[in-house]
Amino acid sequence: MPLKALDYDSINENVKKTQYAVRGELYLRASELQKEGKKIIFTNVGNPHALGQKPLTFPRQVVALCQAPFLLDDPNVGLIFPADAIARAKHYLLLTSGGLGAYSDSRGLPGIRKEVAEFIGRRDGYPSDPELIFLTDGASKGVMQMLNTIIRGEGDGVLVPVPQYPLYSAAITLLGGTLVPYYLEETANWGLDVNDLQRSVSEARRKGITLRAMVIINPGNPTGQCLSQANLREILNFCYHENLVLLGDEVYQQNIYQDERPFISSRKVLLDMGPPISKEVQLISFHTVSKGYWGECGQRGGYFEMTNIPPETVDEIYKVSSISLSPNVPAQIFMGLMVNPPKPGDISYDQYVRESQGILESLRRRARLMTDGFNSCRNVVCNFTEGAMYSFPQIRLPPKAIEAAKRAGKVADVFYCLKLLEATGISTVPGSGFGQKEGVFHLRTTILPAEEDMPAIMESFKKFNVEFMEQYEDHRGYSRM
Amino acid sequence: MPLKALDYDSINENVKKTQYAVRGELYLRASELQKEGKKIIFTNVGNPHALGQKPLTFPRQVVALCQAPFLLDDPNVGLIFPADAIARAKHYLLLTSGGLGAYSDSRGLPGIRKEVAEFIGRRDGYPSDPELIFLTDGASKGVMQMLNTIIRGEGDGVLVPVPQYPLYSAAITLLGGTLVPYYLEETANWGLDVNDLQRSVSEARRKGITLRAMVIINPGNPTGQCLSQANLREILNFCYHENLVLLGDEVYQQNIYQDERPFISSRKVLLDMGPPISKEVQLISFHTVSKGYWGECGQRGGYFEMTNIPPETVDEIYKVSSISLSPNVPAQIFMGLMVNPPKPGDISYDQYVRESQGILESLRRRARLMTDGFNSCRNVVCNFTEGAMYSFPQIRLPPKAIEAAKRAGKVADVFYCLKLLEATGISTVPGSGFGQKEGVFHLRTTILPAEEDMPAIMESFKKFNVEFMEQYEDHRGYSRM
Ligand SMILES: Cc1ncc(COP(=O)(O)O)c(C=O)c1O
Ligand SMILES: Cc1ncc(COP(=O)(O)O)c(C=O)c1O
Numbered sequence: 017m018p019l020k021a022l023d024y025d026s027i028n029e030n031v032k033k034t035q036y037a038v039r040g041e042l043y044l045r046a047s048e049l050q051k052e053g054k055k056i057i058f059t060n061v062g063n064p065h066a067l068g069q070k071p072l073t074f075p076r077q078v079v080a081l082c083q084a085p086f087l088l089d090d091p092n093v094g095l096i097f098p099a100d101a102i103a104r105a106k107h108y109l110l111l112t113s114g115g116l117g118a119y120s121d122s123r124g125l126p127g128i129r130k131e132v133a134e135f136i137g138r139r140d141g142y143p144s145d146p147e148l149i150f151l152t153d154g155a156s157k158g159v160m161q162m163l164n165t166i167i168r169g170e171g172d173g174v175l176v177p178v179p180q181y182p183l184y185s186a187a188i189t190l191l192g193g194t195l196v197p198y199y200l201e202e203t204a205n206w207g208l209d210v211n212d213l214q215r216s217v218s219e220a221r222r223k224g225i226t227l228r229a230m231v232i233i234n235p236g237n238p239t240g241q242c243l244s245q246a247n248l249r250e251i252l253n254f255c256y257h258e259n260l261v262l263l264g265d266e267v268y269q270q271n272i273y274q275d276e277r278p279f280i281s282s283r284k285v286l287l288d289m290g291p292p293i294s295k296e297v298q299l300i301s302f303h304t305v306s307k308g309y310w311g312e313c314g315q316r317g318g319y320f321e322m323t324n325i326p327p328e329t330v331d332e333i334y335k336v337s338s339i340s341l342s343p344n345v346p347a348q349i350f351m352g353l354m355v356n357p358p359k360p361g362d363i364s365y366d367q368y369v370r371e372s373q374g375i376l377e378s379l380r381r382r383a384r385l386m387t388d389g390f391n392s393c394r395n396v397v398c399n400f401t402e403g404a405m406y407s408f409p410q411i412r413l414p415p416k417a418i419e420a421a422k423r424a425g426k427v428a429d430v431f432y433c434l435k436l437l438e439a440t441g442i443s444t445v446p447g448s449g450f451g452q453k454e455g456v457f458h459l460r461t462t463i464l465p466a467e468e469d470m471p472a473i474m475e476s477f478k479k480f481n482v483e484f485m486e487q488y489e490d491h492r493g494y495s496r497m
Numbered sequence: 498m499p500l501k502a503l504d505y506d507s508i509n510e511n512v513k514k515t516q517y518a519v520r521g522e523l524y525l526r527a528s529e530l531q532k533e534g535k536k537i538i539f540t541n542v543g544n545p546h547a548l549g550q551k552p553l554t555f556p557r558q559v560v561a562l563c564q565a566p567f568l569l570d571d572p573n574v575g576l577i578f579p580a581d582a583i584a585r586a587k588h589y590l591l592l593t594s595g596g597l598g599a600y601s602d603s604r605g606l607p608g609i610r611k612e613v614a615e616f617i618g619r620r621d622g623y624p625s626d627p628e629l630i631f632l633t634d635g636a637s638k639g640v641m642q643m644l645n646t647i648i649r650g651e652g653d654g655v656l657v658p659v660p661q662y663p664l665y666s667a668a669i670t671l672l673g674g675t676l677v678p679y680y681l682e683e684t685a686n687w688g689l690d691v692n693d694l695q696r697s698v699s700e701a702r703r704k705g706i707t708l709r710a711m712v713i714i715n716p717g718n719p720t721g722q723c724l725s726q727a728n729l730r731e732i733l734n735f736c737y738h739e740n741l742v743l744l745g746d747e748v749y750q751q752n753i754y755q756d757e758r759p760f761i762s763s764r765k766v767l768l769d770m771g772p773p774i775s776k777e778v779q780l781i782s783f784h785t786v787s788k789g790y791w792g793e794c795g796q797r798g799g800y801f802e803m804t805n806i807p808p809e810t811v812d813e814i815y816k817v818s819s820i821s822l823s824p825n826v827p828a829q830i831f832m833g834l835m836v837n838p839p840k841p842g843d844i845s846y847d848q849y850v851r852e853s854q855g856i857l858e859s860l861r862r863r864a865r866l867m868t869d870g871f872n873s874c875r876n877v878v879c880n881f882t883e884g885a886m887y888s889f890p891q892i893r894l895p896p897k898a899i900e901a902a903k904r905a906g907k908v909a910d911v912f913y914c915l916k917l918l919e920a921t922g923i924s925t926v927p928g929s930g931f932g933q934k935e936g937v938f939h940l941r942t943t944i945l946p947a948e949e950d951m952p953a954i955m956e957s958f959k960k961f962n963v964e965f966m967e968q969y970e971d972h973r974g975y976s977r978m
Contacts, residue, residue: 065598080565114546314826345795
């Protein structure tokens with residue numbers, strides 16, 4: 017029998033080579049256990065509402081009204097919706113051409129792209145052009161589209177931080193390009209060392225790879241660091257000299273848990289640098305409604321903004337966007353609301369501020385709780401989560417555990433995380449899914465479980481960890497450093 | 498200065514080669530004219546709500562409530578929402594894990610995939626397995642993902658009907674595969690001739706192309722034909738003997754405007770055929786909430802169902818879906834509602850039936866109005882729109898018009914459609930965007946303008962056409978046949 021086109025041995029090899037650990041072996045096992053009735057704490061993916069975070073009220077009111085525009089004529093609508101939500105729904109419906117049920121322009125609704133541009137202008141102090149902003153079904157889709165535009169084949173390389181959010185490794189593999197890793201330095205709070213970058217570049221060039229782009233994730237996933245202005249300048253300088261497009265993944269820009277390094281956008285740093293750099297470096301910045309204190313992951317809303325991209329290329333990107341017709345319209349409205357929230361004096365302002373601050377402050381406390389919790393565990397060290405939504409502790413696995421993993425046919429951190437899952441129901445992602453230095457092991461967990469559950473979760477982790485270490489440590493001399 | 502990665506001359510060639518006429522030159526020009534204040538009738542894309550079709554009330558009520566779940570506790574909610582919408586919203590919220598703001602499983606919510614499976618089971622008379630159904634952000638995304646799984650490189654060919662909906666040509670080009678055309682026969686009401694198919698296959702094989710898959714669009718876009726059971730059997734037989742995956746684009750399955758050939762799914766025909774064919778032919782079927790009498794294009798909801806696909810391949814497809822985390826959740830709920838609408842006895846049933854029948858019956862009348870209108874025009878012949886949402890008249894362009902187009906540097910039908918646009922504001926898509934036989938010209942328009950506007954639109958078209966023909970016809974003998 018000849019192979020059929022969708023038989024495993026016959027499909028696109030790049031599809032098979034692609035790895036995406038955030039929903040990989042650990043997640044699949046956790047889903048199985050859940051089906052069998054075990055209580056699972058899903059900390060594998062930054063999905064706040066799945067762990068009980070409540071949606072912000074005002075944006076949901078507005079989008080609900082946009083979904084049901086006939087309510088706007090109902091004399092009772094004012095009984096359950098505040099006047100500013102009603103007014104805002106009318107505003108957004110006017111920006112659509114046929115409500116939420118009509119495809120929008122493939123770049124997104126012009127009126128909402130304008131609101132995004134105004135937000136960016138306020139944030140950075142430099143005006144932004146709505147024509148260079150495309151709305152997307154979440155940041156993921158934007159990242160994939162840009163990589164597809166850049167990657168021409170195996171010889172094209174993209175610099176990606178390691179550890180990294182595996183969207184990047186997955187998309188690069190799927191698109192048939194080459195990932196060129198640069199390592200973040202754990203002992204320097206996951207900072208980025210430009211000398212090390214230079215080494216990665218030289219090595220890739222030696223292998224005949226054409227370097228095309230560099231990815232930064234700021235604040236970092238899974239590593240949680242916030243890049244300083246000085247560091248961003250170095251990176252942009254590097255991109256200028258090495259002729260690289262910078263892909264700035266800034267989806268966590270609202271999630272900052274320290275005051276020393278507030279978020280600063282790559283775009284602002286670039287424009288602050290002045291010519292020639294500010295006019296030359298090509299930059300794509302990504303944002304989303306999935307993160308921040310919104311956490312509206314299920315809506316699938318995002319945007320990318322292009323800086324220094326020539327108009328003919330923008331046209332090509334537009335053409336490719338148009339193949340899938342339009343990003344979903346409800347999430348475009350969430351994006352509009354995120355960049356243009358209620359203002360002081362609006363009826364819903366106080367509630368909006370109360371809700372968003374409540375979430376952010378709790379995340380800040382949880383970031384601290386988790387870091388401290390991990391650092392109190394045997395053979396575990398963990399940098400503080402300066403931003404984003406993750407804790408990424410290093411687990412110093414005893415040689416016996418590494419051997420046991422090998423015997424079980426597992427990478428050592430997968431082995432550890434699977435045992436953690438079976439013992440406690442905590443579903444994490446092994447560090448190997450993000451990349452890490454040889455012989456060093458991590459796991460990633462979100463800081464998203466409800467604050468009141470946090471102590472019990474950390475207790476349960478600690479208990480598991482101590483038992484694991486007891487089992488595998490060589491008590492005749494293995495160093496616990 | 499060396500090229501930068503996003504300079505036009507430097508980007509992925511496949512991106513540049515890709516064409517997507519539905520939002521191509523004509524659409525861009527129409528958007529410009531609209532900006533300048535001209536009234537444009539956008540019939541370039543099947544986007545019913547953009548042309549005034551009202552959304553169905555019940556599904557919008559349910560999704561609005563799901564967006565604003567706090568309303569479910571409001572004592573006044575019953576004043577503006579019917580009890581069955583409230584109950585259904587509660588049902589769907591229970592199927593999510595954290596409401597609309599949480600990423601779902603990357604295949605979509607299990608509970609909704611179950612509802613889809615039940616719908617397919619009722620429709621076809623054969624049970625369907627929810628594990629083989631993946632929800633997507635519109636059918637487009639599903640089609641692209643499946644083509645990405647199938648296409649390994651230039652040597653891989655996909656049989657695509659010509660004329661075709663250009664999603665297929667665009668995606669195949671972007672993915673670096675080869676489109677192998679097979680022609681639909683206009684004089685046989687756009688039917689498909691298996692002998693002609695065989696010729697296309699032999700020719701492609703002679704060129705060294707490995708044929709992997711065949712696309713059918715039923716009901717057809719842009720051609721509007723409905724395939725008969727006999728025709729579908731022939732196609733499946735052909736796929737069996739030629740070892741091709743069948744991609745069955747059935748997004749217009751609700752849009753049928755004649756009674757001789759009701760919609761019948763490829764899957765039903767396949768399973769009716771019995772072994773070995775029913776067990777061997779690999780089939781992917783696509784559906785959407787964008788079309789039918791729903792027309793919820795802006796929500797971006799769809800699914801694909803897999804038949805005879807081995808589990809290891811399904812796992813690979815799942816893995817790739819997981820890179821973009823999850824399809825948007827609100828549209829998943831629209832999909833649930835579409836496959837499981839109100840039932841007799843439900844409070845909202847009568848309204849639901851009234852609204853959907855109203856839309857369908859009007860579409861049927863409009864299909865007739867348009868066909869008749871076109872056929873009453875000089876040098877225009879048009880098959881009846883048996884299904885889908887388009888009219889695809891052939892325009893017999895006089896040689897002088899073809900020459901004038903050449904002088905203007907335009908394909909002749911683009912030339913005609915641009916003049917139509919400038920003269921009347923009617924934004925159509927030239928037949929060349931879908932593919933057509935050499936020397937034959939068409940345009941595609943949707944049948945979606947409001948019924949009451951239809952006579953004026955057809956009048957305006959007729960007037961333009963007659964003037965165009967007057968201008969370019971050689972009155973000394975050009976045949977009007
Ligand atoms: C660094 C980073 N970028 C992008 C995304 C994608 O987010 P979305 O597609 O939901 O906008 C995520 C999601 O976790 C992320 O962590
Ligand atoms: C034949 C066909 N397939 C697929 C689609 C895509 O629809 P959507 O992505 O909105 O589900 C369309 C849209 O017009 C179509 O005509």
